[in-house]
Amino acid sequence: MxxxxxxxxxxxxxxxxxxxxxxxxxxxxxxxxxxxxxxxxxxxxxxxxxxxxxxxxxxxxxxxxxxxxxxxxxxxxxxxxxxxxxxxxxxxxxxxxxxxxxxxxxxxxxxxxxxxxxxxxxxxxxxxxxxxxxxxxxxxxxxxxxxxxKLIGKELLPEQFTLTQLHNLYNAIFQKNFDAGNFRKKIASLNVLEKLALKDTSTSKRGAYYYRFKDDADTFEYDRIVKL
Amino acid sequence: MxxxxxxxxxxxxxxxxxxxxxxxxxxxxxxxxxxxxxxxxxxxxxxxxxxxxxxxxxxxxxxxxxxxxxxxxxxxxxxxxxxxxxxxxxxxxxxxxxxxxxxxxxxxxxxxxxxxxxxxxxxxxxxxxxxxxxxxxxxxxxxxxxxxxKLIGKELLPEQFTLTQLHNLYNAIFQKNFDAGNFRKKIASLNVLEKLALKDTSTSKRGAYYYRFKDDADTFEYDRIVKL
DNA sequence: GCAAAAGTGTTACCGGTACACCCATGT
DNA sequence: ACATGGGTGTACCGGTAACACTTTTGC
Incomplete structure (x- = not known):
């Protein structure tokens, strides 16, 4: 000024x-x-x-x-x-x-x-x-x-994505390898994703459920997703 | 550009x-x-x-x-x-x-x-x-x-200060009231402060030990001091 | 049947929280 | 002796890290 x-x-x-x-x-x-x-x-x-x-x-x-x-x-x-x-x-x-x-x-x-x-x-x-x-x-x-x-991914991933994709995204961002089981439990506890009926069968025989961000995902307050 | x-x-x-x-x-x-x-x-x-x-x-x-x-x-x-x-x-x-x-x-x-x-x-x-x-x-x-x-205070508090002062500073910054006992334990675990022999007797009869930031305090990596 | 990815369960441990309690001393 | 701030101890609870395990399906 x-x-x-x-x-x-x-x-x-x-x-x-x-x-x-x-x-x-x-x-x-x-x-x-x-x-x-x-x-x-x-x-x-x-x-x-x-x-x-x-x-x-x-x-x-x-x-x-x-x-x-x-x-x-x-x-x-x-x-x-x-x-x-x-x-x-x-x-x-x-x-x-x-x-x-x-x-x-x-x-x-x-x-x-x-x-x-x-x-x-x-x-x-x-x-x-x-x-x-x-x-x-x-x-x-x-x-x-x-x-x-804050759970990011909404802007980087497609509209529908699997938890494995989200997991890989976090691995890529932090150049680490987060434990897959613990990661998906953490994500589930946040309650910001919606599980869809569809499955992605392109990367596995069993197929993985698609998820999407809930419409009000940005209004959520989180504690901590992963340690820095 | x-x-x-x-x-x-x-x-x-x-x-x-x-x-x-x-x-x-x-x-x-x-x-x-x-x-x-x-x-x-x-x-x-x-x-x-x-x-x-x-x-x-x-x-x-x-x-x-x-x-x-x-x-x-x-x-x-x-x-x-x-x-x-x-x-x-x-x-x-x-x-x-x-x-x-x-x-x-x-x-x-x-x-x-x-x-x-x-x-x-x-x-x-x-x-x-x-x-x-x-x-x-x-x-x-x-x-x-x-x-x-990151433990701040070095720039806001005097060179020597008591843990109570530091505690009050954090309370003031977050407008909360952190538990005094837990706060001082957390600080101790960080290992960035040096306890001095001197005591401050201005605010209490018993007197409180002065502390100062170690010289290499800024080189420390911390996890988390308090939750936001 | 086997490989490979998806997904679940189990357990041990560590750290935070709440709170009770002890300490030192000036009045 | 007691009030006051300083400082310590403890017991519980929840998260999380590590890792074993089960499920599904294509080949």
Whole structure:
């Protein structure tokens, strides 16, 4: 807030950078793009964009996501503001890092490949432009934090999914191997999933029941799902 | 991150606003100031300032704190970026909210009162300017989050303190009443405090042992101190 | 029948909670 | 002696970690 009148203070380019998480083949993945402009043109980077006059930071992030993966109503969370004066050698840009959770199968892959977007397993993220590796690191920490006291998956898994899929998702997020039996008991105790009559027979002969998140799942308060 | 060259994108005033926490008389308090400029001149607000060309957001926050409470090396944490286009009716300002933890007895109270600063109990925060009440709300949530899995107090309590003081601090932060016996056992199990030979006899006849944080206290990984 | 994934049960242990109780000392 | 805050002990309960076990079905 102002120390004195507004006029005499410097102004900055403000940007958003999006750490876009998806889940596919039992792996947590990130959508990355080759940077389209100098400096560092061609190097891998997060998708981002400059904030416009009429936008909030969230708006800006949503616009960027709509333009790059063709989705609306995306789950978004601020990670942190990055503001080293020389973080972007091209110009002084203050950037807010966000993370987004999307369903890979729902995104517009044509749009993504149009910008040469590529999904990278979280375990094999390449060297990124500027401070983007740091952004990814902190985004993952935030995601783990979130997933440890709130059941996530609604935004990453398909509408219907098996408990094994959910279990694998948690394993992927934490790079651990939670005990399958204990995990499913914990989930059951939360009372936020609805068991469906359908079975998924694609991965096992016996078949696994599909579940879905109850409609009021986001209103639930949990204690702790897994230890960090 | 650029979508295309930097030049054609708008620039913004960027500010920081500081939620300054202190602890005094068994109460968690906030340092607030009457706003010095229109709009809303005279109304209570957080202390803040505009980011300068050579500063990071953290730098800026530290400068503001040095100027207002005369302290260096303050514990700081980003809360969130606030960016509603009309949040400040005077001009478009994107602001990063921070929270800071300081020892009330160490701050430069003359400097603070020079700007008419006043310490307000967290339970009695007045109506604040713009979105500052929201900032305070989210800062307190972050502080609670932090305090629930990390032992805080080092930045808020004097160098030496009794377990009762620490207990009261936690009660103040969470507005709860943790069981005294269980609380002190939990603290002991963390193994981050050092018991001193000295006793504080100011509040009880028997006297209470002073403790201090071990030098390597910040390197410890904890599980959970208290439930949220 | 066997392999493989899904799902259930059993048990031992650890940690939190509630609460009773003892301690030290100034008045 | 007693009130007051400081500090310890204990008994119960519930969660959870580890792991054995059963079920179902395709091959």
């Amino acid at each position: 102002p120390q004195n009148s507004y006029i005499e203070h410097p102004k900055f380019h403000v940007a958003v950078d999006c750490v876009i998480f998806g889940y596919e083949n039992d792996e947590l993945k990130l959508l990355l793009y080759p940077r389209r402009f100098t400096p560092s043109k061609g190097d891998w980077s997060l998708m981002g964009g400059f904030v416009q006059e009429t936008e909030t930071l969230d708006d800006s992030s949503r616009r960027v996501l709509l333009q790059t993966v063709g989705l609306n109503n995306i789950y978004l969370e601020q990670v942190r503001g990055f503001s080293e004066p020389n973080r972007d050698p091209g110009a002084r840009v203050i950037s807010m890092a966000f993370y987004a959770l999307i369903r890979i199968d729902e995104h517009d892959s044509k749009l993504a490949s149009l910008h040469s977007g590529n999904w990278w397993p979280i375990t094999k993220i390449p060297e990124l432009v500027f401070d983007h590796n740091q952004m990814v690191h902190e985004a993952l920490e935030k995601l783990q934090q979130k997933a440890s006291y | 650029p979508q295309n060259s930097y030049i054609e994108h708008p620039k913004f005033h960027v500010a920081v606003d500081c939620v300054i926490f202190g602890y005094e008389n068994d109460e968690l308090k906030l340092l607030l100031y009457p706003r010095r400029f229109t709009p809303s001149k005279g109304d209570w607000s957080l202390m803040g300032g505009f980011v300068q060309e050579t500063e990071t957001l953290d730098d800026s926050s530290r400068r503001v704190l040095l100027q207002t409470v005369g302290l260096n090396n303050i514990y700081l944490e980003q809360v969130r970026g606030f960016s509603e286009p009309n949040r400040d009716p005077g001009a478009r300002v994107i602001s990063m909210a921070f929270y800071a933890l300081i020892r009330i007895d160490e701050h430069d109270s003359k400097l603070a009162s020079l700007h008419s600063g006043n310490w307000w109990p967290i339970t009695k925060i007045p109506e604040l300017v713009f979105d500052h009440n929201q900032m305070v709300h989210e800062a307190l949530e972050k502080l609670q989050q932090k305090a629930s899995y």
